[in-house]
Amino acid sequence: MKVLKFGGTSVGTVDSILKVIEIIQTNAAKENKLAVVFSALGGITNRFIEIGKMAANGDTEYLEHLQSAEDRHFNVIRGLIDIKSQSNLLARVKVIFNEIEDLLRGISLIQEISPRTYDLLLSFGERLSTTIITDALNARNTAAAFVDARDLVKTNSKFNNAEVNFEKTDFNIQEYFNQATGVQCITGFIASNDNNITTTLGRGGSDFTASIFGAALKAEVIEIWTDVNGMMTADPRKVKNAFTIPTISYAEAMELSHFGAKVIYPPSLTPAFQKRIPIKILNTFEAEHTGTVISDQTVAKAYSITGISSIDDISLVNLQGNGMIGVAGVSAKLFGILASSSISVILISQASSEHSICFAINPSDAQQVTDLLESGFELEIANKDIDQISIQHHLSIMAVVGEGMKSSTGTSGKLFSVLGQNGINVIATAQGSSELNISVVINKKDISKALNAIHERFFEIDGFTLNVFLAGPSGLIGKTLLAQILSQKEYLKKNKNLNIKVTGVINTRKMLIDPDGLDLENLEDFLAQSGEISNLSEFVSDVQNLNLPNTVFVDATADKNIVQYYEGLLENSISIVTPNKVANSGAYAQYIKLKDIAQKRNVQFLYETNVGAGLPIINTLQGLINSGDEILQIEAVLSGTLAFIFNTFKSGQKFVDVVKEAKALGFTEPDPREDLSGMDVARKILILARESGLELEPEDVKINPLLNDACVAAANVDAFYEALFADNERFEKMIDEAEAKNEVLRFIARLKDAKASISLQSVDKSHPFYNLSGSENIISFTTARYKDNPLVVKGPGAGAEVTAMGVFADIITLSTVLAN
Secondary structure: OEEEEEOOOOOHHHHHHHHHHHHHHHHOOOEEEEEEEEEOOOOOHHHHHHHHHHHOOEEEHHHHHHHHHHHHHHHHHHOOHHHHHHHHOOOOOHHHHHHHHHHHHHHHHHHEEEHHHHHHHHHHHHHHEEEEEEEHHHHOOOOEEOOOOOHEEEOOOOOOOOOOOOHEEEEEHHHHHOOOEEEEEEEEEEEEOOOOOOEEEOHHHHHHHHHHHHHHHOOOOEEEEOOOOOEEEOOOOOOOOOOOOOOOHHHHHHHHHHHOOOOOOOOHOOOOOOHOOOEEEEHHHHHHOOEEEEOOOOOOOOOOOEEEEEEEEEEEEEOOOOOHHOOHHHHHHHHHHHHHHHOOEEEEEEEOOOOOEEEEOEEEEEEHHHHHHHHOOHHHHHHOOOOOOOEEEEEEEEEEEEEHHHHHHHHHHHHHHHHHOOOOOOEEEEEEOOEEEEEEEEHHHHHHHHHHHHHHHHHHOOEEEEEEEEEOOOOHHHHHHHHHHHOHHHHHHHOOOOEEEEEEOOOOOEEEEEOOOOOOOEEEEEEEEHHHEEEEHHHHHHHHHOOOEEEEEEEEOOHHHHHHHHHHHHHHEEEEEEEHHHHHHHHHHHHHHHHHHHHHHHEEEEHHHOOOOOOOHHHHHHHHHHHOOOEEEEEEEEHHHHHHHHHHOOOOOOHHHHHHHHHHHOOOOOHEEEEEHHHHHHHHHHHHHHHHHOOHHHHEEOOOOOOOHHHHHHHHHHHHHHHHHOHHHHHHHHHHHHHHHEEEEEEEEEEEEEEEEEEEEEEEOOOOOOOOOEEEEEEEEEEEOOOOOOOEEEEEEEHHHHHHHHHHHHHHHHHHHHOO
């Protein structure tokens, strides 16, 4: 036979009770006998607790609250029973509420409520719900009988959490069911002692009732009907991709529930576990779902872990001291003190040196534990054998559970790697020798981030997700990057199992954040219409406070002010990808500090596009150095603008006309002097020098200027053109001399002998820079290995498409690092 149990959410409203009745009728059609356990209507037990406290405190408003509870039950009756058949049930329920009122009046008079009286008061919730549903079944021609569990389940007199006398209880249940037929509607949670005084079974009491009846009757299965589709791989309120676990062992269910999974309360199901009766967790509101089967069978799964659970708020107590090392009995004394005061310990971790023991407790017990231990170890503390008791608050426990960990290697490594990559500090850890559970204590603020990161990595249901926050979505590079991400979305999901989720954007006018991801197809309009007024400081603060897993901040601007936030982002374990050269070309101390923070926090600071746009220049240089090569010289044409100008400039042309043409084609800044000054090239060669290991400052780069003082001092662009026209003879002489030698002019940056310089040079056909065309960049690495034939990287070194591509490539690189 079957035992079914319906919790408070299942019997909370008329609509939900109608679903319950439908489930019962479906099962009754297949079974000769059916045992069905009911909780009180949803929320009624807590309501009765509040009413009892009010009465004990002399608050006369308890009567109004009682009337509200009575009205609710009457409304349920009116919704379930035909009007012609309601009177008898309404009268019986009214009698029960009269009993409750009499009990509360007595509580109010003596202004005290004992545990025994509480049990009697709370018992009315299950008695009322079961009475109503029994009549509703009979009204629908389903033969049902009301069973008061107090007549069958016998306990001691430990009120509020009574202990069952299984010998008497099993006998009573078996005797009763030998005669019973049809649907037996049983009150959950309640029992009685040998004097027939009402007791209750404590937390998970209705589940306990179902387990007691199932074990006594040797049921084929116990079905726990609730409001979720079984046990989940994680709390779906915190992890959106959590899914139902089809099968789970008793041991796994025990572990997950101990660490926060609230679908079942394992101690209440012990009788069923002992009789090896399978337990199904099913959803009243989605009855067709297969739910979860909990049994003694261990079924092989596709994943090394079965589920993840957590306890959101705990305190960690640490007892340590040199006097504990090698001293027997310290642990026994510690936990004896805690047990004597009924303090529940959630997790224990001890150093192998025996120098310290830490354990997790409920925060509400923290002060009591401090007092107990300071008293219990008073002598040891006075003798300095044990240090003062320390307690850390605002912590959480996350537990990774699964029988599969026994047969798969690397679970611990994977767990701690994911936490480390997301900047989550592990304060304490515990793992049993059974390899069923790995528990970690972390900061409370990190629990959601940890759950999502671990769930994604171990289950890979929807691939690896990278959360991108983008500064500069409306600029050329940012807009192009978003278009590239959108166009590659399907490819990356199919071939890389990668989801790039743009979670937040900010431009100079508006900012917008959505943790679920922004719609890239309509982002520009949505940002303009729904975005908040831009505030970079607030935006960065929101990025940090959201604390999402696998987060990257992409700075697609040239803004000097944004760089001040890099340090804080990296310190908060947020990686950075940027083409912005400001951070890496300023003071050396700032450059090295950012790299040190990234290394310390185990995050990435990627800036391939700082030099040469999408060309693999920095990666190539790093690869040479990391593989042990020695950099002898770097020569480079690093400005697409100046490359175009000197590729175009020929004898007979005026230099100013070539500069104007470059500006008209969009190759220069609005004021061409920004390009012709060589400062942008200086920043790039400085970055390459630093990547080579040189501690150079910006002023260490020697620039041989292209422009004379008059050009530099010109008041505006037109005045600059006039000054450049006046200086045309100098440029004509340079191009004439070069062409006379069959050479070309190139604006070359050079790093040699720890010195960086930039100058306009004439090169012949033997030089690798001779055959440049358009706005191409070219970099030549002369090294110990590439001494006679330098390693050359050449290609487009400017433009939104190639720069955005380089940023995109860095993002992909970052996802690969984080996903492994």
